[in-house]
Amino acid sequence: MHDCIVIGAGLVGASAARALAAAGRKVLLLDRGPAGAEASAAAAGMLAAQIEASADDLLLPLALAARDRYPELIAALERSGHRDLGLVTDGITLVALDDARARELEAQVDAQRALGLDAEWLDREALSKRHPGIGAEARGALLSPRDGAVNNAALTAAILADDARLGVEIAEGEEVTDLCVGGGRATGVRTARAVYDAEVVVLAAGAWTPTIRGLPRPVPVEPVRGQLALAPWPPGEPKGILFGRDAYIVPRGDDSLLGSTMERAGFEKATTGDGIRHIRTETGALLPALLTQAIRKTWSGLRPMTPDGLPIIGRDPDVAGLIYATGHGRNGILLGPLTGEIVRDLVVQGETSWPIAPYSISRFSSAAGH
Numbered sequence: 001m002h003d004c005i006v007i008g009a010g011l012v013g014a015s016a017a018r019a020l021a022a023a024g025r026k027v028l029l030l031d032r033g034p035a036g037a038e039a040s041a042a043a044a045g046m047l048a049a050q051i052e053a054s055a056d057d058l059l060l061p062l063a064l065a066a067r068d069r070y071p072e073l074i075a076a077l078e079r080s081g082h083r084d085l086g087l088v089t090d091g092i093t094l095v096a097l098d099d100a101r102a103r104e105l106e107a108q109v110d111a112q113r114a115l116g117l118d119a120e121w122l123d124r125e126a127l128s129k130r131h132p133g134i135g136a137e138a139r140g141a142l143l144s145p146r147d148g149a150v151n152n153a154a155l156t157a158a159i160l161a162d163d164a165r166l167g168v169e170i171a172e173g174e175e176v177t178d179l180c181v182g183g184g185r186a187t188g189v190r191t192a193r194a195v196y197d198a199e200v201v202v203l204a205a206g207a208w209t210p211t212i213r214g215l216p217r218p219v220p221v222e223p224v225r226g227q228l229a230l231a232p233w234p235p236g237e238p239k240g241i242l243f244g245r246d247a248y249i250v251p252r253g254d255d256s257l258l259g260s261t262m263e264r265a266g267f268e269k270a271t272t273g274d275g276i277r278h279i280r281t282e283t284g285a286l287l288p289a290l291l292t293q294a295i296r297k298t299w300s301g302l303r304p305m306t307p308d309g310l311p312i313i314g315r316d317p318d319v320a321g322l323i324y325a326t327g328h329g330r331n332g333i334l335l336g337p338l339t340g341e342i343v344r345d346l347v348v349q350g351e352t353s354w355p356i357a358p359y360s361i362s363r364f365s366s367a368a369g370h
Helices: 011-022 061-068 070-081 098-113 122-132 152-165 206-211 274-286 288-294 331-346 362-367
Strands: 004-007 028-029 092-096 120-121 142-146 168-172 176-182 184-191 195-197 200-203 222-232 242-245 249-250 255-260 297-305 312-315 322-324
Touching: 004 011, 004 184, 011 028, 011 152, 011 206, 011 322, 011 331, 061 070, 070 152, 092 098, 092 122, 098 142, 120 122, 122 142, 122 322, 142 242, 152 168, 152 331, 184 200, 206 297, 222 274, 249 274, 255 274, 274 288, 297 331, 312 331, 322 331
Parallel strands: 004 028, 004 200, 028 168, 092 242, 200 322
Antiparallel strands: 092 142, 120 142, 176 184, 184 195, 222 255, 222 297, 242 249, 249 255, 312 322
């Protein structure tokens, strides 16, 4: 028998398994497909704690802490022999492509500075010095100098390798169909092949979380498709992460990751001509030289989104031993490792010092008046 079962071997689940195993727990990590092959592989790896956050954003404290812990995590993984994890912390530039947006972002800079955060307003001249090839529509930009990115695929692979090193049993192609509950507590899970027993079950199945039968309450997580493309980085343009009008450009080696769409298309992961054209148009508005670069690859993934855009992290209020770690939406790479630490705290210590009350599953029951 295992101490803990983690459902879902993306970055969130793999990080939870790693933290639990490092704390001495015997962990089984189950995934319906290849480990790390879903949303964690279909991302740009941005660590964008400040870029889209308003000063009163309920996610901001956790996002900042998660971003700032990344250098320590990468150093630990490098000591274990993992290389080329692609951590960059030289900022993200959020570009205003019209005057109204420029006013919004200037106000956002002021609000973030009032909180003691690093944020800068770049006027058109300063933005052009940082990115000489910036598009003609650009009016200015919010620069978050401490945000950055990581190679999400390499990171997830490194965490999974650390899981194995720490003794985590990883079972791929094991789709969990049912949560097993008895006497008011989780007792394990059922797959098509077997029943696995454990006193703790961690739900980290991303967009597939609601498909598991036997959950004590609805889990309002839905798949939202994001399409991406890969093209060479424009020659002569200084590298840097650019975020624009629902689109972004992230350097990855000699290439650029271009994204992304937000589409409610169920579990359909195919890329579409319209989606890729949208990405081309919007990233081209940021760096017009990209329009001369051929698309080398397209792909997509399913983000696990909640109605309010916040993740679901914490214990179930009625079923002992059931812990939620799902619904991270566009922030799974940013929040995954820290979510793993929070899960460990809840299992090992019975509580966590991190402020997770806003992310409780109970907030949905309250909204429904139950």
